[in-house]
Amino acid sequence: MSPITLLALSGSLRSASYNTAAIVALQSLAPAYIEIVIGSIAQLPLFNPDLEGQHIPALDELVSALNQADGLIIASPEYAHGISGPMKNALDWLVGGVEFPYKPIMLINTSPRAQHALDALKEVLTTMSGNIIAEACVAIPLLSSELDADGISGDRELSKTLLSALEEFRVAIEAERSA
Numbered sequence: 001m002s003p004i005t006l007l008a009l010s011g012s013l014r015s016a017s018y019n020t021a022a023i024v025a026l027q028s029l030a031p032a033y034i035e036i037v038i039g040s041i042a043q044l045p046l047f048n049p050d051l052e053g054q055h056i057p058a059l060d061e062l063v064s065a066l067n068q069a070d071g072l073i074i075a076s077p078e079y080a081h082g083i084s085g086p087m088k089n090a091l092d093w094l095v096g097g098v099e100f101p102y103k104p105i106m107l108i109n110t111s112p113r114a115q116h117a118l119d120a121l122k123e124v125l126t127t128m129s130g131n132i133i134a135e136a137c138v139a140i141p142l143l144s145s146e147l148d149a150d151g152i153s154g155d156r157e158l159s160k161t162l163l164s165a166l167e168e169f170r171v172a173i174e175a176e177r178s179a
C-alpha cells in the first residue's frame, strides 16, 4: 500500500467532544500506511475577508496541513440545526485558497439524528468544490454514550464501522491517484 496522509478536523472545541474523540480513535486504529494528522481550528480568528492575505499563524498551519494531505476527514456537531460555528469559520477561511478544491473528504457524523447540520455541511463542502466520498461517510451513535477515544477504539462495532469507512476512503483516494 502506498502511504496516505489525511488531515482530520473536529468541529467541536469541547474538551470531552465526541467528534474529537472519534477522530482520535480513528487515528489510533488506522493502519501504519495511513497517517492521520489532527489539525486545529480553535485558534483561527473570526473570518474577515479584510484579513485575507495577512500572516495568521493558525491559518498558515491549517493550509499547510491541508496542502500536504491526500484527503480531509471532518467530524462536526450540529448546533441549533446548523454547522458548528468553529467549523463554518474554518471553512470560510479555506474558500479563497487553492488547497481545498477537489480534496477527497470523509465525513463522520457522531449523532445520526443531526441531519440538518450534515446536509448543510455537505452543501457548503460541495459549493467549495470538495470531493465528498459517499462510501467513506459514516454515522456512529456516540451521543450520550460517555465514550472517549479509547472507549471508541475499544468498541468492536464502532471501530469496525470507522475502519471500513476509512478503507473506502483509501480506495477512493488510490483510485483518483491512478486515474
Ligand SMILES: Cc1cc2nc3c(=O)[nH]c(=O)nc-3n(C[C@H](O)[C@H](O)[C@H](O)COP(=O)(O)O)c2cc1C
Pocket: 012, 013, 014, 016, 017, 018, 019, 020, 077, 078, 079, 080, 081, 082, 111, 113, 114, 115, 143
Ligand atoms: C447549544 C447547543 C445546541 C445543540 N443543537 C443541537 C441540534 O440542533 N441538533 C442535535 O442533534 N444536537 C444538538 N446539540 C447536541 C450536540 O450536537 C451534541 O451535544 C454533540 O455531541 C456536540 O458535539 P461534541 O460532543 O463533539 O462536542 C446541541 C448542543 C448544544 C450545546
